[in-house]
Amino acid sequence: MYYLFSVLLARLLTFFNKNYLWNKQKLNSFAYNFINRHLNSITRMKFGVVIFPGSNCDEDIIYVLEKVLDQEVVRLWHKDHDLQGAEFIILPGGFSYGDYLRSGAIARFSPIMQEVISYANKGGYLLGICNGFQILTEAGLVPGALLHNEKRKFICKNVYLKTATNNSLITSQLDTHAALKIPLAHGEGNYFANSDTLKDMNDHDQVLFRYCDENAAITNDANPNGSAENIAGVCNRSRNVFGMMPHPERASDSLLGNQDGLGIFESILNTVA
Amino acid sequence: MCRNALGKWRIIPTFARMELTTTETAKELGLLPEEYDRIKEILGRTPNFTELSIFSVMWSEHCSYKNSISWLKTLPKEGPHMLVAPGEENAGLVDIGDGFGCVFKIESHNHPSALEPYQGAATGVGGINRDIFTMGARPIAQLNSLRFGDLKNDRTQWLVKGVVKGIGDYGNAFGIPTVGGELFFDECYQVNPLVNAMSAGIVKVGETVSATSYGVGNPVYIVGSATGKDGIHGAAFASKDITADSVNDLPAVQVGDPFQEKLLLEASLEVIKTGAVIGMQDMGAAGIICSNSEMSAKGEHGMRIDLDKVPTRQDNMKPYEILLSESQERMLIVVEKGREADVEAVFDKWDLNCAIIGEVTDTKRLEYYMHGELVADVPANDLVLGGGAPVYEREYTEPAYFKENQKFDINQVVEPADLREVARHLLSHPNIASKRWVTEQYDSMVGTATMTTNRPSDAAVVAVKGSNKAIVLTVDCNARYVFADPKKGCAIAVAEAARNIVCAGGEPSAITNCLNFGNPYIPEVYWQFVMAIQGMSEACLKFKTPVTGGNVSFYNQSPDGGSVFPTPTIGMLGIMQDTANLMTLNFKQEGDYIYLIGESKNDIASSQYLASYHGIKNGPAPWFDLEKEYEMQELVKQLILEKRIVSAHDVADGGLYIALAESAMAGKLGFAIETDSAIRKDAFLFGEAQGRVVVSVKADEQELFVETMAASEVDFTLLGAVTSSGWVVDGEMYDAVAPATVLFNGVLHSYLGN
Amino acid sequence: MKFTASINVMPLKEILDPQGKAVTRSMENLGLSEILEVRIGKHITLTVDAPDEESARKKVDEACKKLLANLIMESYEFELEAQLS
Numbered sequence A: 001m002y003y004l005f006s007v008l009l010a011r012l013l014t015f016f017n018k019n020y021l022w023n024k025q026k027l028n029s030f031a032y033n034f035i036n037r038h039l040n041s042i043t044r045m046k047f048g049v050v051i052f053p054g055s056n057c058d059e060d061i062i063y064v065l066e067k068v069l070d071q072e073v074v075r076l077w078h079k080d081h082d083l084q085g086a087e088f089i090i091l092p093g094g095f096s097y098g099d100y101l102r103s104g105a106i107a108r109f110s111p112i113m114q115e116v117i118s119y120a121n122k123g124g125y126l127l128g129i130c131n132g133f134q135i136l137t138e139a140g141l142v143p144g145a146l147l148h149n150e151k152r153k154f155i156c157k158n159v160y161l162k163t164a165t166n167n168s169l170i171t172s173q174l175d176t177h178a179a180l181k182i183p184l185a186h187g188e189g190n191y192f193a194n195s196d197t198l199k200d201m202n203d204h205d206q207v208l209f210r211y212c213d214e215n216a217a218i219t220n221d222a223n224p225n226g227s228a229e230n231i232a233g234v235c236n237r238s239r240n241v242f243g244m245m246p247h248p249e250r251a252s253d254s255l256l257g258n259q260d261g262l263g264i265f266e267s268i269l270n271t272v273a
Numbered sequence B: 001m002c003r004n005a006l007g008k009w010r011i012i013p014t015f016a017r018m019e020l021t022t023t024e025t026a027k028e029l030g031l032l033p034e035e036y037d038r039i040k041e042i043l044g045r046t047p048n049f050t051e052l053s054i055f056s057v058m059w060s061e062h063c064s065y066k067n068s069i070s071w072l073k074t075l076p077k078e079g080p081h082m083l084v085a086p087g088e089e090n091a092g093l094v095d096i097g098d099g100f101g102c103v104f105k106i107e108s109h110n111h112p113s114a115l116e117p118y119q120g121a122a123t124g125v126g127g128i129n130r131d132i133f134t135m136g137a138r139p140i141a142q143l144n145s146l147r148f149g150d151l152k153n154d155r156t157q158w159l160v161k162g163v164v165k166g167i168g169d170y171g172n173a174f175g176i177p178t179v180g181g182e183l184f185f186d187e188c189y190q191v192n193p194l195v196n197a198m199s200a201g202i203v204k205v206g207e208t209v210s211a212t213s214y215g216v217g218n219p220v221y222i223v224g225s226a227t228g229k230d231g232i233h234g235a236a237f238a239s240k241d242i243t244a245d246s247v248n249d250l251p252a253v254q255v256g257d258p259f260q261e262k263l264l265l266e267a268s269l270e271v272i273k274t275g276a277v278i279g280m281q282d283m284g285a286a287g288i289i290c291s292n293s294e295m296s297a298k299g300e301h302g303m304r305i306d307l308d309k310v311p312t313r314q315d316n317m318k319p320y321e322i323l324l325s326e327s328q329e330r331m332l333i334v335v336e337k338g339r340e341a342d343v344e345a346v347f348d349k350w351d352l353n354c355a356i357i358g359e360v361t362d363t364k365r366l367e368y369y370m371h372g373e374l375v376a377d378v379p380a381n382d383l384v385l386g387g388g389a390p391v392y393e394r395e396y397t398e399p400a401y402f403k404e405n406q407k408f409d410i411n412q413v414v415e416p417a418d419l420r421e422v423a424r425h426l427l428s429h430p431n432i433a434s435k436r437w438v439t440e441q442y443d444s445m446v447g448t449a450t451m452t453t454n455r456p457s458d459a460a461v462v463a464v465k466g467s468n469k470a471i472v473l474t475v476d477c478n479a480r481y482v483f484a485d486p487k488k489g490c491a492i493a494v495a496e497a498a499r500n501i502v503c504a505g506g507e508p509s510a511i512t513n514c515l516n517f518g519n520p521y522i523p524e525v526y527w528q529f530v531m532a533i534q535g536m537s538e539a540c541l542k543f544k545t546p547v548t549g550g551n552v553s554f555y556n557q558s559p560d561g562g563s564v565f566p567t568p569t570i571g572m573l574g575i576m577q578d579t580a581n582l583m584t585l586n587f588k589q590e591g592d593y594i595y596l597i598g599e600s601k602n603d604i605a606s607s608q609y610l611a612s613y614h615g616i617k618n619g620p621a622p623w624f625d626l627e628k629e630y631e632m633q634e635l636v637k638q639l640i641l642e643k644r645i646v647s648a649h650d651v652a653d654g655g656l657y658i659a660l661a662e663s664a665m666a667g668k669l670g671f672a673i674e675t676d677s678a679i680r681k682d683a684f685l686f687g688e689a690q691g692r693v694v695v696s697v698k699a700d701e702q703e704l705f706v707e708t709m710a711a712s713e714v715d716f717t718l719l720g721a722v723t724s725s726g727w728v729v730d731g732e733m734y735d736a737v738a739p740a741t742v743l744f745n746g747v748l749h750s751y752l753g754n
Numbered sequence C: 001m002k003f004t005a006s007i008n009v010m011p012l013k014e015i016l017d018p019q020g021k022a023v024t025r026s027m028e029n030l031g032l033s034e035i036l037e038v039r040i041g042k043h044i045t046l047t048v049d050a051p052d053e054e055s056a057r058k059k060v061d062e063a064c065k066k067l068l069a070n071l072i073m074e075s076y077e078f079e080l081e082a083q084l085s
Helices: A002-022 A024-038 A058-068 A111-121 A131-138 A195-203 A262-272 B023-028 B033-043 B049-058 B110-115 B117-133 B154-174 B235-240 B244-248 B258-273 B287-299 B319-324 B340-349 B400-406 B419-427 B479-484 B486-503 B523-543 B608-613 B626-641 B655-667 B681-686 B699-711 B737-752 C018-029 C053-068
Strands: A046-051 A072-077 A088-091 A125-129 A145-147 A155-163 A179-186 A190-192 A207-212 A231-235 A241-244 B082-084 B092-097 B100-108 B138-148 B178-185 B194-204 B219-224 B277-282 B302-306 B330-335 B354-361 B365-370 B373-379 B460-463 B470-476 B507-516 B547-553 B567-576 B593-597 B647-650 B670-673 B693-697 B716-723 B726-729 B732-736 C002-011 C042-049 C074-082
Touching (some): A046 A058, A058 A072, A072 A111, A088 A111, A088 A131, A111 A125, A125 A131, A131 A145, A155 A231, A207 A241, B033 B373, B049 B319, B049 B373, B092 B507, B100 B117, B100 B507, B100 B567, B110 B154, B110 B194, B117 B138, B117 B154, B117 B194, B117 B277, B138 B154, B138 B258, B138 B460, B138 B470, B138 B567, B154 B178, B154 B194, B154 B258, B178 B470, B194 B470, B194 B507, B219 B258, B219 B340, B258 B340, B258 C018, B277 B287, B287 B302, B287 B319, B287 B330, B319 B365, B319 B373, B330 B340, B419 B608, B419 B655, B419 B732, B419 B737, B470 B486, B479 B523, B486 B507, B486 B523, B486 B567, B486 B626, B486 B647, B507 B523, B523 B567, B593 B626, B593 B699, B626 B647, B626 B693, B647 B655, B655 B670, B655 B693, B655 B726, B693 B699, B716 B726, B726 B737, B732 B737, C002 C053, C053 C074
Parallel strands (some): A088 A125, A125 A241, B100 B547, B138 B178, B302 B365, B507 B547, B670 B726
Antiparallel strands (some): A155 A179, A155 A207, B082 B092, B092 B100, B138 B194, B219 B330, B219 B354, B277 B330, B302 B354, B365 B373, B460 B470, B593 B693, B593 B716, B647 B693, B670 B716, B726 B732, C002 C042, C002 C074
């Protein structure tokens, strides 16, 4: 017991120091909070972030995982075949292979994706954000497809998300009545699935997030891109593959004035712990 | 000639086109007779067509700045933070402390955007970013400054949609946030929109790369996209090209490939880390010849280049086509001999073309070969700006309109009975209304460093990761003021940029400029240029913001055959020493006091109000006093550092009322203010006299605030207080925050669709 | 009389086609290195109501020139087929 406590203390100190050096402000504004919440469950996981040519949110998610959450991250290059022992794989946002043809269409055939797909098929954890979500749908790892936004324009803005279920690794600790303010940035984020698929997904609690207004009401006006049933994020039937269009990594740092996305990463760490 | 697979006739590339040129050829290529004579003198013989083409592009306005450089040289270059003197590299380099430098630049893509707005704007974004990363800096923020004709016009709407989508698609995929900009409509831009793109990047001091070339025997690489016949569409070249078929071969539009640019960015920064790079320069205007000559001239060496080794996109390209091609997403790199494998491994990793096309020589000449045959041989230094490129002093004359403008008298303008109507007119004018329709199409948050996404501010604030600092960026130019009085108007542009930086919590540090003017051969136009330069110099000296570089775009025409408003767009960089100093523009809380810092004036000259409500286009620039402006800004800086105020917003287009409205909408709050009976109410509310900032102050800070203010020489007035929703002037309800916001947000959508 | 027009809009061959280029490269990655020079355009079908084929052709041509293709960077071709009433 004492041993455990001292290990924990050592980790906390490391965490404090790293963050202190990195940004004094952060310590004041949120590190205390975060550490308090995590006294019982601070976990270190090994995340693998896949880098495709054209990925451009890879460094942003790595920054949050390494600098804000003190996690270990390995970069997984698209031409490689080795997941380097990563326990949780993330497909980041961006324009993989230029996103020409269809978003995500080319990326799914890259060498690393063959390993990622087999990892996921064995039950390994996999999260796709934005372009990562598009790749997951192209690879058939989650149901549905992402069409051009209804208004045919790229949209970048803060939107609100309502958590549809706590029954998933990435939403386990989120308040299902609250509206999370998370930015999105995409041209093809209009979630589509046929009515049978939608019913099946609802029956199996596979919808994770829906677009809502700032009061957590799911309305047509709050739907930024025409997504079916305001769907912003989903998981597969076996609940180990997660996809979402909004960017929680863009709302996880006090420097940006918005930390609503942090709960998603905390859910992962706390649940796995 | 022979038949190709499609059965069409084409020219066999029997180069040897050593046929000699004449003054006529020179003229067709846009060279003056005296320039042609000078070229013959430099070469000691008559140039062949390829050589003459080389001189024609290198001595063009675009590359040589021949009609502007003598005045550009008068701009202030010294500043406390300068690391690279202007003109020495592709962009200016400013020391921001903690071992970091910031590279930033603005550039125009006006004429390509007028032809094909989507690709024109996209390639403009590509070009300006290459200028940044070719120096070894990673771009972290982009801005743009756009000007179009009347928004009611169909063609304008087509241009706006195309340009915005072009900028968005390119910048979004490239993965660098677009954090700020300006958008302005006036009939004078009807045929010739202005599309100015700016980028800023961060580099560790000492890790920059120079656009130079030296070391005999060092290999010269071309990397990135293959070379096509892009940008070779001058009449002279077309007529030189003999068959109708080959004319059809010349693409009028260059297509940008942001994916390629992203790979080029990563590969370029990675190859620098190998330590094998001697020099690097991107290829934009005038392509290979431009990079070859500028790098060689700088490094005082020569090059021997085999043009047949350049990867091409089209078959049978002629030497001059390869040399002059403006194909996008390419870089020229000179590498230390023996390190080829290290360099090639990087480009191979990123799946980019990478070909050795020649080597460095000690001849100081550029020798071009095609299939082993010498096709051109020119001295590098004679081609470039600062070397042998011509420099002209142009005549200038004060235009008649200028004196007329000064005769304007406010008393000739009848004050409208209902100022609420004016308020609504301004709030819903496209020049003032929300630019959300545009900005939401740009990824403004990628990179997770944009601090102003959730904290609206007068300038964009982008954190420098790995430090506690941020860079503060803005682009500004009220061209109506510059037209009214080029000298004062351009000084105002600098002052306004500085004011925005200061209101955001930054310290103005340096500027880049994009000088959009009409035809420099018209003395009245050139007068506008000269006056603008003088005004810019004066203001830059005052604010200690040296000019680090930029770009000149002449020949921007208005529909009546005249010129667009003279538009010297100012891109300013500020430094925020501590991200905690960020100041926002939104009102914070009911009950906070609202103060105006600076003087209210009985002035409506050149205001949006005068131009669009009264339809009066001629008048002097608004009231402006450089010294007072500077004092005012110094004071605002102090107030922010001492945390005496909770919001700051500069008074600009639309005057005080619009400044209050913007702070209120951003805070979802109201205000109640009193006007000054000594000043006409329309001037008080809608006049655009310079040097003013609206601040809000917590009730319990008021005493200290007033103390600080009283200790200074700067004028200040208590306007009123922040309220819950109504916008009240002298007890009269002008608007309320909710309906006003709906109106303000919906204006561009009503013209451009959802 | 009604005609169906099948229109192909392609980027001009001398113009860079980033989309085609990226897809060509991915073909290589998929082991389909025999696939070369992918170029990607648009296929559009529409119905045109016109008295005869000649005028239908004119209408479609006008539609292509004015809207469907950007002649600065794209070319088009189409086929017309009379619809059975």
